[in-house]
Amino acid sequence: MVTWDESAKVLVERADADWEGIWTLTYAAGRATDDLAVVSPMADAVELTYAAMDLCEAREELEWVRPDLPARCPAVTVGPPDNLDADSARDAVSRLITAALARTEALLGCDLDLADLACLTRTTTQLHSARRIVHGTAGTATTNRGRA
């Protein structure tokens, strides 16, 4: 059976450095975070739910300026949360978020209008926030998500 880590690697390799790629990676990361939250102890589950919320918001930011993204992009997941190792699962999610962030930064170097710029800025903030929760302060319930 394919592990989350392997699925994440494939996704990262194949996702393009454009809006569609960012959306697909963010969607996969969000679903994976939600799945992980369901099988984690409650202390971690609360934090991971916050992270999933951030990832949903990041995805919606993209959809706000590109409403056709959900209909065009492949909505794929990294697989069911069966027999998960929590640490490697977090690594897989973190890998997806990092890849989405890298593509966002690459996109920021393109010719964009103000609405796109604002969208990518907000998306980056949410992705950073989610990554901090998933990888940085997991289970310590000290999230300060940087969302004013």
Place this chain on the structure above:
Amino acid sequence: MSATYGELLAAAADAVAEAILAVGRRRFDSPVDAAQALVDFHGLLDALAGHTWVLLTPEQAEGVRASQGPHRVEVAAIAMAEAIGTLTGSGRPNPALHTEPVTSWARAARCLRAAGDLLATHHNPGHGPRSPDADILDDADVRASALSRLGHLTVTLLDAEDTLALRALQTGLHPATVRRVLPGLTHIADLARTTAGIETTEPVAPGGAAGPASDAAAGLARLDNLGLVTPPIRTDHPVAELTDRYTRVRLHAWQLLETPDYSITTLRDLAVLGVATHAHTAALHGADLTRPDAPNRLLKPLLDRARAWQALHHTLTGLITAGPGDAVIREDLIAITRILQTLAPITTTAPPGGRTAGLDRPLAEALNGAIATMTDIARWNSITLDRLARSGHVHVPGRALTGEQVTDRPDLATARLTGHLAPAPDENRRAVTATYQTLRTHPFQPNPPAAEPAAGIDHTADARVITRAAQSGAR
């Protein structure tokens, strides 16, 4: 500073007691003081009559008059208010309102009028609901209890009539003037006694009173805790801020029923709030949430509900709608989670004997109220989502559909192949509705509240919606 209805009524009662004490103990300093007291006494009577018409709308009064078996308290209250109206006249504004309140009579009148205004904020000009608590006075028992309390206040006030007349005469006011203002209000006092239920001698039906009486008491407590519809958020104390923000979230969640924002984001945010509220409350009561097994039997219902909200969030994440989320709910969610992380951190290890000894009572009260709030929200969100889905606003990505879901559904099969959006399958909607159903009752209340009418919600319509959902689910 915002007051509740109960606080305003208590302040009015205090002011009346103070005024009666003062008039009984010493003379007025001058005829002007006596004249002012007489004017304010009338102003207070006018406020009492006015408040009766707040508790009992003209339409309800017509219903009472036309009824063949009207509530005795309501009949007496109507008669009392009409008798007072005959005495004080119909000129508006009442002469007592021309000056700033100086006497205790006037202060009591101001508190009563403010209490009436506070209740009025929960309705729109057409008497439609503006808040989930607007229905509180629709309960005849609660209304009778509130009217009865008003009757008590009137009885207390009118007990001072003779003393006030004596003090006014002592200052040299013309007896005819005093007689005109205080002509002997025994008939009003009698009606007020009936309203208050003081001379009640009717035997209580055996075994039939405990339920309604306790329901009325609970309803009266809910009425007393009523504040303004949109109170400002107090940020001077974290527990006060927590309470205010939950109140605002509750209001906005209820408003989604009438004015939906066509957004799954709002429902998802509320699900996150449900997870946080129950998890942090369990942590406050000493649960160790770092272990997967339940800490103890008493806290298990809280953790089960946290998991149910989490499952709900998980399901809602897979749904897509076009509308943006409610910004106010998002703002409150973020503020609430930050406060909870500070006041009730979920990873602090509880002492072996539990945390009850050092429990922060105001915080525990606020969080218990928050759990009741989340119960209400689950009920409303269930209807909101059902309406959204039925109006065709909820979609899922085509590739997220399973083989079973697309069987016998060519439109879903096409969406799965092309990856386009598809209407959310009934199965998804049923899963969400089923989870909401488990969250509609309070975790520490084994049975659903007895026929508690939710404000502004047509329960018949609610039942129809749920029945339809079940029927379509069975198809």
